[in-house]
Amino acid sequence: MKSLLKSLEILEAVAEHQPVSVGELAKRLSLPKSTVQRVLLTFHEAGWLRQRRGDMTRWEVGARILGVRPPELNGGRLYAAAREPMRELRDATNETVHLSIPDGLNSVVLIDRADCQQNVRTFSPLGDAAPFHATANGMAIMAWLSDQEIDDIIARGLPAFTEQTITRPDRLREELAAIRQRGYSLNMSNYRPAICAIGAAIMDADNRPVGSLCISMPQSRYDPARLSQWGQQVVEAARRISLMQPADPI
Amino acid sequence: MKSLLKSLEILEAVAEHQPVSVGELAKRLSLPKSTVQRVLLTFHEAGWLRQRRGDMTRWEVGARILGVRPPELNGGRLYAAAREPMRELRDATNETVHLSIPDGLNSVVLIDRADCQQNVRTFSPLGDAAPFHATANGMAIMAWLSDQEIDDIIARGLPAFTEQTITRPDRLREELAAIRQRGYSLNMSNYRPAICAIGAAIMDADNRPVGSLCISMPQSRYDPARLSQWGQQVVEAARRISLMQPADPI
DNA sequence: TCACGTCGTGCCATATTATGGAACGCCATG
DNA sequence: CATGGCGTTCCATAATATGGCACGACGTGA
Structure with a gap:
């Protein structure tokens, strides 16, 4: 499942550089902007990522992930x-x-x-x-x-x-x-x-x-x-x- | 991105019921076994899920997720x-x-x-x-x-x-x-x-x-x-x- | 011992889905 | 006013996820 692997890479990149913009992620990972944005929106829909308060263009990890633990x-x-x-x-x-x-x-x-x-x-x-x-x-x-x-x-x-x-x-x-x-x-x-x-x-x-x-x-x-x-x-x-x-x- | 949403659901289900088997997940989520297994293997490949020690058929959340935090x-x-x-x-x-x-x-x-x-x-x-x-x-x-x-x-x-x-x-x-x-x-x-x-x-x-x-x-x-x-x-x-x-x- | 049910796994034709280039609108800057 | 960079949207196309099916392993009960 290439798309899932790619998505997880993006998620980890967000975690590492948050709060981070679409363009920055795309450059860092050498991926098309549109692809990155689609993934970000999907994570957002699932509650895993959120936009920074007061800045709709910067993404960070949401708290939902805290319910997923070893x-x-x-x-x-x-x-x-x-x-x-x-x-x-x-x-x-x-x-x-x-x-x-x-x-x-x-x-x-x-x-x-x-x-x-x-x-x-x-x-x-x-x-x-x-x-x-x-x-x-x-x-x-x-x-x-x-x-x-x-x-x-x-x-x-x-x-x-x-x-x-x-x-x-x-x-x-x-x-x-x-x-x-x-x-x-x-x-x-x-x-x-x-x-x-x-x-x-x-x-x-x-x-x-x-x-x-x-x-x-x-x-x-x-x-x-x-x-x-x-x-x-x-x-x-x-x-x-x-x-x-x-x-x-x- | 339907596949990503579905994958995250599976990941959350693993977190909730770990350690859990392929079949149990498939039943619980009403998904085909083969689909669930493919997702599990992909998460495993990415380091997000692992098999339980001594039981290769039960899955649990790996520690990698601890690096992804708000x-x-x-x-x-x-x-x-x-x-x-x-x-x-x-x-x-x-x-x-x-x-x-x-x-x-x-x-x-x-x-x-x-x-x-x-x-x-x-x-x-x-x-x-x-x-x-x-x-x-x-x-x-x-x-x-x-x-x-x-x-x-x-x-x-x-x-x-x-x-x-x-x-x-x-x-x-x-x-x-x-x-x-x-x-x-x-x-x-x-x-x-x-x-x-x-x-x-x-x-x-x-x-x-x-x-x-x-x-x-x-x-x-x-x-x-x-x-x-x-x-x-x-x-x-x-x-x-x-x-x-x-x-x-x- | 054998038949049966259950489970995890691997395959593959098909249709769904992700892809990414291009274009748009917005904003700040020179 | 022109320019460059940004986030966003669209869509034809190719890539990819899908899931039914079959196989082998294992454990159980007749």
Whole structure:
């Protein structure tokens, strides 16, 4: 369905550049103006896009989309449960804390953030997708997946993002075993240069990983002497959130 | 674009019933199986839907959609700013607190909730859309819109939901004036029977309403003697959140 | 063991539908 | 007053979504 794929591209472009005009979108996506406009009007008809207040020529994403969420977020239980522990972890470390969930076996997506107060801090936009094998949040989740699911992720390839990215399957499996043993995962600039993170998985009542938490910091502030303490704090925060997660309904 | 409208209906149906199978969707929407499957595969290709872990025949919403959000939520500043005040308001009143944002001039949408601990409590699912003229959150926002925008909403009709719904335009304008004067809005079973609420608008740095907060309670616990105090508390909580809202970029 | 019903999947001729170039009206600018 | 850029509309045409049908897999009950 080419038209649907094209429409979703347009929707995502609106989300990224809102509020945005027809012409701008057409240029950006190299599509005819009339095609773009037809799609915008159709999304509008469905309630997914709206015109900006006071400016009928600029489009933005409507609130209807907020009713369409992955099942992990239904009832907002993960958000709600993570809120307080994330704040406390942020305050205890004075570093930014990230909350992510897996998107199937494709990637991990950042869904919430507790920002620290430092002048130099890491930043990732909410909704950002990142690979399992190169991030603290990704590896923390991956460590608790079944062997078959791990094989599946590895089979999709382990691209390198920095010199530190783990790209060899056997090396990755070793690292996952280490994570299972110590409880927390470690990202030493494996994904983005000069960004380190310490992560731990959040489990549901069936002991399946449904998300993860990490402390994200500039490499300049990474202190090996504190690793063990911070690792335990992340694990403890994740455990508290895990206790509030329901079982997965079939 | 019929095909796009149909596809969005299917996507929304998946969100509502996830995890869901092809056949179930086809029955529910009265569409041919092959059509539904083609749409599911296309959404999958675009990363918007995924198969449930361990069950290739059940579909659910993927995390990619989390990157597509209304502009009010960009950076999560409203969520983040509202978090603490909402909790405090909930604790102070022991009632559920709702956070909503306007969807253009169409409706207000519930985006967050701080649940109270009572055995009897109100419940609305996140993402729920409600009319401006019949809810505390809606009227709180509406009160601070321009005259033209208010006219616009009224022109779309003021349907009745209960005996108490305000359906006469002049009566609604009076109520909005009263809200502007006292600072908080009031819903006395105007929308859902036996549910009351006290609301106040959240303003951005340009003094435009970008959302609203309300205390939502069963009518049985509504106490006129406390109205003034709770009203002031909602207004104060909304004001604290407002101070953290950025100006609206053109 | 076999027959049956159910489900997900793949195919393909057909008709519906999306396409995009062109033209129009509007507005701000020089 | 001319110009360029914008959003919008139209329509013949080609591209594409459609959906009935059939196949294979699976689970069930006779």
